[in-house]
Amino acid sequence: MKIVHTPVLLNECLEWLSPMGEKYENHAVMVDSTLGEGGHTFNFLSKYPNLSVIGVDADSVIQAKARERLASFGDRIHFYNGWFDDFYANYPSEYERPDIILFDLGISVFHYEESERGFSFRYDEKLDMRLNPNREKSAADLVNELPEEKLADLIYLYGEEKLSRRIASAIVAARQGGRIESSKGLAEIIWNAVPANYRYGNIHPATRTFQALRIAVNGELERLPRSLHAAFGCLKEGGKMGVITFHSLEDRIVKNYFRNLGKKCVCPPEVAVCRCGGRQCAEILTRKPVAPTEAEIKVNSPSRSAKLRVVRKLFDATQYHLDGVVGY
Secondary structure (H helix, E strand, O other): OOOOOOOOOHHHHHHHOOOOOHHHOOOEEEEEOOOOOOHHHHHHHHHOOOEEEEEEEOOHHHHHHHHHHHHHHHHHEEEEEOOHHHHHHOOOOOOOOOOEEEEEOOOOHHHHHOOOOOOOOOOOOEOOOOOOOOOOOOHHHHHHHOOHHHHHHHHHHHHOOOOHHHHHHHHHHHHOOOOOOEHHHHHHHHHHHOOHHHOOOOOOOOHHHHHHHHHHHHOHHHHHHHHHHHHHHHOOOOOEEEEEEOOHHHHHHHHHHHHHHOOOOOOOOOOOOOOOOOOOOEEEOOOOOEOOOHHHHHHOHHHHHOEEEEEEEOOOOOOOOOHHHHOO
């Protein structure tokens, strides 16, 4: 079996999310919310023999690779095929509540190199980008159907692309000659749309547009706040939750959510009298996000933008109306 993805911040995850205390000496449960090829899970199961893991992934193809890779761990590994927000919103009753939760919000190298779904503009592939093929809209659908203004807004908001208007205009003009179906074709349109001096920066000029389309197609930023909140509700008191992000949009959501959990009162502003007991829900373990070492970046360049944030749950306040905690 060929493994193409290297898990980022692996040693840091093993340290910050290690099972703790006497109650974990016999057994602990972890949920790997973004299983991928199983890199983080393989190492957690190898290092902590009393740990069992529930691996969640929306992509059945990559999960099949993880099943093969993790087969030797037997009944210490369980699998759930679906989106992590659905999983935590309807946490399966047959599982114990987790002691550890990990989210790695990066896209696996598998999707760029092997999935043939148009995540990369280095190959001439069908412009799809769906992690789960049951999603209604593909990247090609958005590129060919969105009005110019909405397409520009999408590229700007999700890709933080300063030339979004110019790129959207070029895409709309190009699709007049026929539907845009390939990743390489879209990348060429973007390349020709931007000024010459913009083509030779640190990243390819299509990078941010491709990021924006992938985020939109898979609803990544829409599902993240509710997923964090539902996951924290499932976590045992004393348990730890860690999130690895790769761009500022994700990190801002995680940082603000964790910050709100760390407040002593987490009732929403419209509640006149505190109903949460004035107790903070979580202790923020990583006051600053944990970044990869220079050594890791050197051998695994996709890790360069990774940030890990970790909290420990102190108080189960899920019985309260905590919309204010979810805000970002």
